[in-house]
Amino acid sequence: MGTVDYAVEMRDITKRFPGVIANDRVNLAVRKGSIHALLGENGAGKSTLMNVLTGLLRPDSGEIRVRGAKAALRSPAVAIALGIGMVHQHFRLVQTFTVAENITLGMPRPRFRLDMAPIEQEVARFSAEYSLAVNPRAKIWQLSVGEQQRVEIIKMLYRGVDVLIMDEPTAVLTPQEVRELFETLRRMTADGKTIIFITHKLDEVMEISDRVTVLRAGRNVFSCDTRDTNPRELASKMVGREIGRAPQRPSVAIGGPVLELHELAALGDRGITVLNGIDLDVRAGEIHGIAGVAGNGQRELAEVITGLRRAASGRVCICGKDMTNSAPRSIIEAGVSHIPEDRLGMGLAPNLDITLNAIMKRYRSGEMSRGPVMDEARARGWTGDLVERFSVKTPNLRTAVRLLSGGNSQRLLLARETSCVHKLAVAVHPTRGLDIGATEAVRSILLKERESGVGTLLISEDLEELIALCDRISVIYEGRIMGTVGRDQLDLEEIGMMMAGMATAAKGDERSEASV
Secondary structure: OOOOOEEEEEEEEEEOOOEEEEEEEEEEEOOOOOEEEEEEOOOOOHHHHHHHHOOOOOOOOEEEOOHHHEOOOOHHHHHHHHHEEOOOOOOOOOOEEEEHHHHOOOOOOOOOOOOHHHHHHHHHHHHHHOOOOOOOOOOOOHHHHHHHHHHHHHHHHHOOOEEEEEOOOOOOHHHHHHHHHHHHHHHHOOOEEEEEEEEEHHHHHHHOOEEEEEOOOOOOEEEEEEHOOOOHHHHHHHHHOOOOOOOOOOEOOOOOOEEEEEEEEEOOOOOEEEEEEEEEEEEEOOOEEEEEEOOOHHHHHHHHOOOOOEEEOEEEEEEEEOOOOOOHHHHHHHHEEEOOOHHHHHHOOOOEHHHHHHHHOHHOOOOEEEOOOHHHHHHHHHHHHHHHHHOOOOOOOOOOOOOOOOOHHHHHHHHHHHHHHOOOOEEEEEOOOHHHHHHHHHHHHHHHHHHHHOEEEEEEOOHHHHHOOOOOOEEEEEEEEEEEHHHHHHHHHHHHHOOOOOOOOOOOOHHHHHHH
């Protein structure tokens, strides 16, 4: 048996931060010309390990070898020079620059005179070689999310990267774009390049990777060739316990509409129409999903419904009452809960403690106060019960929310929003960035809401999640609803086509009036 040719080896890497060991003697060996998947829960140490590999962080101990030679990766520039680069989940592109300008940005040459022609020719060459179709003269803001990702990949190729780290690369892509990305990655590995693929999606690991490593609590707990494992084993390795079956969706009686949108239109932050004639309804006991690639009006739709953005025209009716352009407080009092996509920036106050965050929707009612003064004992008692029921892991109730993990802060947000009296829940990407255990818990909460008769508008870019949870799915593209399908008519290919803006045959508003 011949010697294995490793592109990168990380040996006994340890990285400490105050009060925590992010990486504890981690070993990672990535074979040249392979796709190596990296799995782990939130806080498992994946990002820290990759930041060490790309020169953003220095390890406290351990060594890194690149193509067999010991390397000191003191900065991202040194990592790039050694052929190691990363495509981040949130792209690092200048929106007003062209593709070619972004690709050359920050490079030492050319220094004085910028001749774009040869750069554009190189972009065209990489586009043709790896099927990364993109116009080198297009402005970034003119491109779809999938095209912007191609720009990031070409940027790394242009810099001579041989080891490409991809952080959750499929999170914002349509199914067709995912297939195209996988084809590109296979072409790259066939050309001798190496891919480290960070993802939460176990089916993607099984489809695209040659080898997989699982991190848990900062340690490498499992590595093997992908063909020698299965999704269930990987899931249990990630969380340190056996993962149960997907939560059941019992039949429930679907009631009348709790949300009705009629010809709804709204402007975006730049004064451009982002919602254009939205007709939609959500019924009691129903989870109605909104599928679509990021940036097609999902955020604005949630903001108009919850009173955070004005509607330019049309109507928002909640439980039969016209609430168009009502204040957020009025909409809350009408029975609407909101789980926003930015849980720390909008959903919670990160510098306040758990108790103050938990009572934010109750302090006006007098439940948690004696006159103008908060009843601290009552507030903490109520919060303690909430934390226990929703399994929020925290040292104590005085802990600042910013110190909680992503999964625990999301549980706290859901605990607050679902514990108040409400008839409609607007949930925007409620499991984004969460590990498999936290995702499982959040989805169970949403299904319990459904059983209790709450109508939920679930906005998500995760098609698997929508298919697992929803009674109906509507697809949004450039501010319009392309079609709505009932649970018994789901067709992944058809949904993907609508997400890409292609109208399909006969996709009207399909639903069952009885149990779903």
